Amino acid sequence: MxxxxxxxxxxxxxxxxxxxxxxxxxxxxxxxxxxxxxxxAQQLALELKxxxxxxxxxxxxxxxxxxxxxxxxxxxxxxxFIIKNLNKDLERYQIISxxxxxxxxxIIITIDDPIQEYPRQSNESFIMYNYDLLLGIVNKLNGAxxxxxxxxxxxxxxxxxxxxxxxxxxxxxxxxxxxxxxKAVGNPESLEAALNIRFGIVQEMREMYNLQVxxxxxxxxxxxxxxxxxxxxxxxxxxxxx
Amino acid sequence: MKIQLNRVVIIxxxxxxxxxxxxxxxxxxEDYSFVSLRTIADLxxxxxxxxxxxNNISELIVSGKNRLLEYETAxxxxxxxxxxxxxxxxxxxxxxxxxDLKGPGIIVWLSDSDRELYEWEDxxxxxxxxLDVLIIVNDLKTAxxxxxxxxxxxxxxTTEIQCAGATxxxxxxxxxxxxxxxxxxxPDTLSAVIKSPESYAFLLKEVYGLxxxxxxxxxxxxxxxxxxxxWEYLTPKEGE
Numbered sequence: 001m002x003x004x005x006x007x008x009x010x011x012x013x014x015x016x017x018x019x020x021x022x023x024x025x026x027x028x029x030x031x032x033x034x035x036x037x038x039x040x041a042q043q044l045a046l047e048l049k050x051x052x053x054x055x056x057x058x059x060x061x062x063x064x065x066x067x068x069x070x071x072x073x074x075x076x077x078x079x080x081f082i083i084k085n086l087n088k089d090l091e092r093y094q095i096i097s098x099x100x101x102x103x104x105x106x107i108i109i110t111i112d113d114p115i116q117e118y119p120r121q122s123n124e125s126f127i128m129y130n131y132d133l134l135l136g137i138v139n140k141l142n143g144a145x146x147x148x149x150x151x152x153x154x155x156x157x158x159x160x161x162x163x164x165x166x167x168x169x170x171x172x173x174x175x176x177x178x179x180x181x182x183k184a185v186g187n188p189e190s191l192e193a194a195l196n197i198r199f200g201i202v203q204e205m206r207e208m209y210n211l212q213v214x215x216x217x218x219x220x221x222x223x224x225x226x227x228x229x230x231x232x233x234x235x236x237x238x239x240x241x242x
Numbered sequence: 243m244k245i246q247l248n249r250v251v252i253i254x255x256x257x258x259x260x261x262x263x264x265x266x267x268x269x270x271x272e273d274y275s276f277v278s279l280r281t282i283a284d285l286x287x288x289x290x291x292x293x294x295x296x297n298n299i300s301e302l303i304v305s306g307k308n309r310l311l312e313y314e315t316a317x318x319x320x321x322x323x324x325x326x327x328x329x330x331x332x333x334x335x336x337x338x339x340x341x342d343l344k345g346p347g348i349i350v351w352l353s354d355s356d357r358e359l360y361e362w363e364d365x366x367x368x369x370x371x372x373l374d375v376l377i378i379v380n381d382l383k384t385a386x387x388x389x390x391x392x393x394x395x396x397x398x399x400t401t402e403i404q405c406a407g408a409t410x411x412x413x414x415x416x417x418x419x420x421x422x423x424x425x426x427x428x429p430d431t432l433s434a435v436i437k438s439p440e441s442y443a444f445l446l447k448e449v450y451g452l453x454x455x456x457x458x459x460x461x462x463x464x465x466x467x468x469x470x471x472x473w474e475y476l477t478p479k480e481g482e
Binding site: 010014017021040041044045047048051052054055058059061062065066068069070072073076080082083086087089090091092093094095096097098099100101102103104105106132135136139140142143146147148149156157158159160161162163167168170173174175176177185186187222227228229230232233234235236237238239 | 251255258262281282283284285286287288289290291292293294295296298299300301302303305306307309310313317323324327328330331334335336337338339340341342343344345346347372373376377380383384387388389390397398399400401402403404411426427428463464471473474475476477478479480
């Protein structure tokens with residue numbers, strides 16, 4: 001009898017060992033596609049570098065085209081008053097819809113997850129889960145007179161969404177991860193004061209959620225343009241009201 | 243016989259154990275560094291983001307080239323770039339929110355709750371807060387709303403939605419409840435994001451008992467932004 005009990009215990013242990021082994025294989029393979037962690041990381045880092053180089057090149061090309069367009073517009077404007085006005089208004093509307101890079105004095109806010117003493121148990125990020133805090137900050141900045149805002153270099157436009165999915169926060173449909181850098185152009189003192197008031201949102205973030213929040217005033221902030229082309233599929237101009 | 247079997251099994255297990263130790267050592271030996279799975283996930287996220295941006299920029303380049311082509315044709319045709327420019331001007335005026343719009347979409351009515359408070363319940367639970375409106379507007383944007391207005395105020399990138407006592411201030415205009423939120427877009431997607439059992443709006447209605455009604459329409463009108471925008475700190479930057 002003892003023999004049998006011993007054998008059964010042994011068998012159960014082997015089964016558990018086998019289960020864990022296969023789980024380990026599956027996790028690692030699932031995440032790295034069968035390569036060792038370090039190799040995969042190097043491969044990804046290389047790919048990222050290539051993509052970034054390509055992006056810089058594309059941005060340069062875009063700027064070139066825009067300079068050429070501008071040349072046309074300027075040369076024609078010299079000849080016509082109407083065109084000059086059209087140009088001026090066009091630029092205004094472009095700035096308002098977020099299609100132009102802008103700069104000026106303002107503040108830069110950096111938000112990151114709380115410092116963990118032990119390695120994180122789950123992959124959940126506090127700030128991503130509480131993405132409504134990001135919404136709240138943008139809202140407060142608007143209330144304090146911010147003239148342009150960007151989050152992690154995504155221009156905040158009238159249609160910008162902040163959407164939390166499993167691995168990242170989608171802003172303008174672009175996945176972003178903490179730390180979140182929010183830039184705002186406006187009166188640096190007013191903006192900073194609005195965020196720092198007692199019992200305000202930054203205090204709540206620091207004390208209730210333990211998030212790391214830092215606010216810095218700057219004299220020369222650059223807020224990038226919104227990169228997508230907008231086409232309305234449902235909305236059309238209406239001639240009836242006001 | 244029995245003892246033989248036991249020995250074989252033990253030997254087998256030891257081989258597996260040895261195998262694993264070898265793999266681990268190989269892993270560690272390669273670099274003496276430990277790359278967590280999370281770092282890899284982060285890298286993959288960054289790559290996804292860069293690819294998305296590359297797509298966007300390419301599209302912009304294509305539209306820039308097209309516009310240049312239109313200019314060239316207009317000029318070579320003996321005219322001026324005025325018509326092309328006027329078209330761009332109207333397009334951006336519409337996108338930036340300075341044109342009344344109409345189209346299919348939904349209307350959401352949000353109001354304070356009628357119900358009685360439970361004993362010791364915080365009265366804040368039964369009134370509409372600025373954060374509630376903020377989150378619902380954000381959800382509508384996520385669902386692809388092309389234009390949104392609250393009580394007639396067009397939502398712009400600079401619109402604030404802030405509590406002011408018993409009222410909410412939007413675009414420097416103050417309103418009390420009920421709040422009528424209009425959105426133009428795909429009516430099914432828009433109403434789904436509000437009605438879904440996982441949505442914030444659902445929580446407001448079912449758990450807190452706030453008044454929330456949603457209706458789908460084929461033709462909603464949303465008025466343009468009525469104020470003037472002037473900048474004191476912002477300047478456009480060329481070539482970036």
